Amino acid sequence: MTERRGYPSDLKDDQWELIEPMLLKWQASRAEGREPVTSLREVVNAVLYVARTGIAWRYLPHDFPPHTTVYGYFKERERERDGTTEEIHDTLRDQLRAKKGRRILPTAAIVDARSVKASPNAPEESQGFDGGKKVKGRKRHIATDTLGLLLVLIVTAAGVQDSADGKQILDTLAAQWPTVTKTWVDAGYNNGVVRHGEDLGIDVEVVARSKEQKGFVVQPVRWRVEQTFGIMSRYKRLHRDYEALPDRSRSMIHWAMVNSMTTRLTASPDRTGQYLRPKPLAQA
Incomplete structure (x- = not known):
């Protein structure tokens, strides 16, 4: 299978590296000796695609995993199931506070x-x-x-x-x-x-x-x-509350904030991103 073309909502490599260990830990606790058949990174990219574009789950492009699989992962990680999404969010928030020179506890x-x-x-x-x-x-x-x-x-x-x-x-x-x-x-x-x-x-x-x-x-x-x-x-899925349950609304908001924080954590002077302004032109 050829590698799909990337979407603007996809996580970059350094963003994925921030959350991969937590998701692999979650996956290992659910695998029960079975070999995973779905790429977690593609699942996350699919969730972020829905969050950014606001489409219904069943309208996910075919080069993502099946929408039933993606939605199943999304539901299972919400607070009412095991709270993995919130754990990822809170970990990144603590890392970003540390990067900004703030104490972990506000x-x-x-x-x-x-x-x-x-x-x-x-x-x-x-x-x-x-x-x-x-x-x-x-x-x-x-x-x-x-x-x-x-x-x-x-x-x-x-x-x-x-x-x-x-x-x-x-x-x-x-x-x-x-x-x-x-x-x-x-x-x-x-x-x-x-x-x-x-x-x-x-x-x-x-x-x-x-x-x-x-x-x-x-x-x-x-x-x-x-x-x-x-x-x-900035996330069209959040313009209205499209989720069936309030806890799933919380999960979608947390994923939006996870995406925002990974951008901020990986931003550098050489990478103009969402929270960086272009470098000013050098004075003559």
Whole structure:
């Protein structure tokens, strides 16, 4: 069989080397002495192709493994099965923090939420209506560090209020990241969230727009969480929530962030990539 032509969404060799050991470990634990017949790298490339292009699984090009095989791997690695995808994500996040000279355990976080429409694949009971955004679907509640890397990700029905789920985000932050003592939120989170943070030992600061500001204005510190949502928007599969279950929505978001972080980890001055600007022309 001839080697297929690469797609822009394919992992480069150095990106694949970052996640290969974790996936091979997972594969060995499932093989039970059988010889694997499917290339894990091709499975990951297929998942990223779906994430980037937004196509349905059954429309995967024929030079990838069968869509049933790819979707089966995707489901099995989600949190409700064995959590491998989240483990890969968290490992890369720690590596990227170290590369940026940050301590592995963050001390500050930024919290926000965004509602997206859901597809007919999503069960009605997993959806809701966001009256503020006039969106029926699901809501993604996230907490990032000050580099914009995901610390907490919760997917709920869109009808869940930011303030209500803000308390759950803070609870998760306090449980998983006891070093976090400072959090920034927007004006959509009420005083109940601030008081809840105080009870957990977290200083919650509301970053609100001034009355003089018109149109879009970058807010101090909070722009990092908007950058994270911006990264998600590059993946057409995330423009809506196409997944049948919230945990599969989380997996697709984690794969998008894995792709983003492998790009950042392998970026070098000699390789212009997603997070690098071209070198300026030398002055005459």
